[in-house]
Structure formats: structure tokens, C-alpha cells
Amino acid sequence: MRKKLSLFATLCAFLLILSSCGTKLAAYDPKEPLGKQINYTITGIDAGAGIMLSTQKALKAYKLDKANWQLQTSSTAAMTSTLGKAIKDKRPIVVTGWTPHWMFTKYNLKFLKDPKNVYGSAENIHTIVRKGLKEDKPSAYEFLNRFNWTKNDMSSVMLAVNNGESPEKAAKKWISKNPDKVATWTKGIKKANGDKIKLTYVAWDSEIASTNVVSEVLKTLDYKPTIQAMEIQPMWASVATNAADGMVAAWLPNTSGIYYKDYKKDVEDLGVNLKGAKVGLAVPTYMKNINSIEDLK
Structure with missing residues (x-):
């Protein structure tokens, strides 16, 4: 037992020496x-x-x-x-x-x-919904069709999340601070009756921000939204196969171009919700x- 303890202590000491010998990586050198x-x-x-x-x-x-x-x-x-x-x-x-x-x-x-x-060149982010959404959930369709905001809007929500707020809380705060903009999305839209609606998104910071804002606004329209993170290809497939109702995360024409080409016949493109994205x-x-x-x- 003593030999095992001695061996363990020696190993710990060795690892401690190694960690203490680590060197700080060099700063950028423009001459190299x-x-x-x-x-x-x-x-x-x-x-x-x-x-x-x-x-x-x-x-x-x-x-x-x-x-x-x-x-x-x-x-x-x-x-x-x-x-x-x-x-x-x-x-x-x-x-x-x-x-x-x-x-x-x-x-x-x-x-x-x-x-x-x-x-x-610069990209735009589009809103994509399943076919038949307009007939099944007209209020949600109309809101998603109107939804649009700016890079500064999105960045403010993303930064709040990065600083420790939950995406849901950050979205609610942004909505409370921007009532006029939200009103342009929802004015005159008839409220639902607790209808369920599912949105999918890629778990990028930008899409976490936009999807949570959309989800919180849908709640004010008396919907019961569910949001689900997916990889990019399953996200598109979920909308194309009616497994999800929509998403606001389609970067076009480049980032999601290959998926748009594959699924465009099976979805409805409601157009741009954010202009001037860049990669x-x-x-x-x-x-x-x-x-x-x-x-x-």
C-alpha cells in the first residue's frame, strides 16, 4: 500500500512540474x-x-x-x-x-x-416555413412574414447572452426595449388559441438570438412555441418534411446555398429577415x- 501511495505521490509531483514548466505563447510578431x-x-x-x-x-x-x-x-x-x-x-x-x-x-x-x-458577397438571412403554414397557422405565418431586424438588433441580444443571460431572458429584454419595432411585426394580427408551433435552428449565437426573439413574440400572440437546435442539414429537412413549422436561420445565397438547392421545392421562402450578413x-x-x-x- 505504501508503495502505491509513494508511486501516486511521485506521479502527482511529476505532473505538477510539467504544468509549472508551461510557457506563455508568444505575442504576434509582424516580422515573422x-x-x-x-x-x-x-x-x-x-x-x-x-x-x-x-x-x-x-x-x-x-x-x-x-x-x-x-x-x-x-x-x-x-x-x-x-x-x-x-x-x-x-x-x-x-x-x-x-x-x-x-x-x-x-x-x-x-x-x-x-x-x-x-x-x-454579403449575405442575407431568410425566413423559411413549411408548405401549408399559411392555411394552418395564419397568424404565425403573417408574423414570420413580417419579421425583420438589423445586425445591431441581433448583436445586442447575442452580447447579452454571451455576458451570462439566458437566451430567453435576453430575448424578453430586447422585446421590452423595442416595442415599436415589435409592433410592426404584430399589429393587427389575430391571436391564436394556444396553438403549438415548432421552430428549428442551428445552435449558432446569431440563430439562438433570432429564434428566441421570434419564440417570445409568438407567445404574445398566444402560441405555444417549441424551439429545437439541430445541425444545418436536419434543420432544413425538418421544415421540408413538415416535422417543423419554420426557421429564421437560412443564410443565403452561400452558407445555406447547397441546402436551399436541395429543399427549395418543399419549403416556402418568406424572404429576408436580416440584410448584410457576412462570412x-x-x-x-x-x-x-x-x-x-x-x-x-
């Missing part, structure tokens, strides 16, 4: 090649996200794959956490970024120029000499 400083790695999010598919195309289009660059799959939460830690120490980092998102409000970031236009690669602004994807080479 960027790839070498970050192990030729772009920090990404979920593998199935449209921005990840576009980034894989960018690696080939700019021949970064031949220069040992790679795309690291993680999650939105992991990516933003890594970004925040890097910014705290002014270390170099390249991430898959998009706006609206709270990270562009909280941190000083910039998109890298994309001269080959791999990521496309691409982003870096902190202190990386002054990195301004284009071409600069990564």
Missing part, C-alpha cells in the same frame, strides 16, 4: 511568417457549417493547402474561447468569422479581403500587416 506562428492553422467551427465548406475551398483557391495550411474543426464556443484568449495576450490567430456576431462587437476584428471571392476569415486588428487571405501565404 504568420503560418509558422500559428502552426499553419485556421481555427474553425462545426464541420458541417457552410463557412467551413467555403474555407476548404479557399485553402485550395489560394493554394494554402500546398503551403501546409489546415482548417481546425471545433465548435463556435471553442472558437470564440480560443479567440478571446489569443486577443488577451495579443497572439496571432485566424478564425472563421461572420457578422452579425457578438465577437465583432466585443473584440476589434477585421475580415480578410477575399480577391477571389470564394466567400461571395469569411477574420483576424484581430493588431495584426496590421495581415489584410488579405493572400497575406497568409
Whole structure:
């Protein structure tokens, strides 16, 4: 028994020594090649996200794959956490970024120029509903058809959630502070009678914000909404197969383009609910000499 305890103590001491020997990663050095400083790695999010598919195309289009660059799959939460830690120490980092998102409000970031236009021009976020919703739930259909807001609106909800509020509470606060805008969505709409309605969304910060706001407004119209997070392809499939009533999370024409092509005949596109969304690669602004994807080479 004593030998086991002694071995355990020795192991703990060894691990403690290793942890104490860890060194702080170096700050960004504009005189050194960027790839070498970050192990030729772009920090990404979920593998199935449209921005990840576009980034894989960018690696080939700019021949970064031949220069040992790679795309690291993680999650939105992991990516933003890594970004925040890097910014705290002014270390170099390249991430898959998009706006609206709270990270562009909280941190000083910039998109890298994309001269080959791999990521496309600015996108819009659309509202997509199942066929037959207008006949089955006319009040919900009319509200979803009217729903639209700005990047600043969405960012304020996202930032509140990032600061610790629950998505539901953040949505309620935004609604209480913006009664005039909400009125343009709901004025004259007949209330339901406790009808159930299901919305799906991708668990991105932007879509968590918009879906929770829509859900809370539906409650004021006497609906009983259910919201469910899914991966992007099942989200589209759920609406196309009537398993869900709708979603306000369709980034078009690029991010969700492949899914729109597959399912457009089976859904109804109610149009844009947010204009001027953007996706691409982003870096902190202190990386002054990195301004284009071409600069990564």
C-alpha cells in the first residue's frame, strides 16, 4: 500500500512540474511568417457549417493547402474561447468569422479581403416555413412574414447572452426595449388559441438570438412555441418534411446555398429577415500587416 501511495505521490509531483514548466505563447510578431506562428492553422467551427465548406475551398483557391495550411474543426464556443484568449495576450490567430456576431462587437476584428471571392458577397438571412403554414397557422405565418431586424438588433441580444443571460431572458429584454419595432411585426394580427408551433435552428449565437426573439413574440400572440437546435442539414429537412413549422436561420445565397438547392421545392421562402450578413476569415486588428487571405501565404 505504501508503495502505491509513494508511486501516486511521485506521479502527482511529476505532473505538477510539467504544468509549472508551461510557457506563455508568444505575442504576434509582424516580422515573422504568420503560418509558422500559428502552426499553419485556421481555427474553425462545426464541420458541417457552410463557412467551413467555403474555407476548404479557399485553402485550395489560394493554394494554402500546398503551403501546409489546415482548417481546425471545433465548435463556435471553442472558437470564440480560443479567440478571446489569443486577443488577451495579443497572439496571432485566424478564425472563421461572420457578422452579425457578438465577437465583432466585443473584440476589434477585421475580415480578410477575399480577391477571389470564394466567400461571395454579403449575405442575407431568410425566413423559411413549411408548405401549408399559411392555411394552418395564419397568424404565425403573417408574423414570420413580417419579421425583420438589423445586425445591431441581433448583436445586442447575442452580447447579452454571451455576458451570462439566458437566451430567453435576453430575448424578453430586447422585446421590452423595442416595442415599436415589435409592433410592426404584430399589429393587427389575430391571436391564436394556444396553438403549438415548432421552430428549428442551428445552435449558432446569431440563430439562438433570432429564434428566441421570434419564440417570445409568438407567445404574445398566444402560441405555444417549441424551439429545437439541430445541425444545418436536419434543420432544413425538418421544415421540408413538415416535422417543423419554420426557421429564421437560412443564410443565403452561400452558407445555406447547397441546402436551399436541395429543399427549395418543399419549403416556402418568406424572404429576408436580416440584410448584410457576412462570412469569411477574420483576424484581430493588431495584426496590421495581415489584410488579405493572400497575406497568409
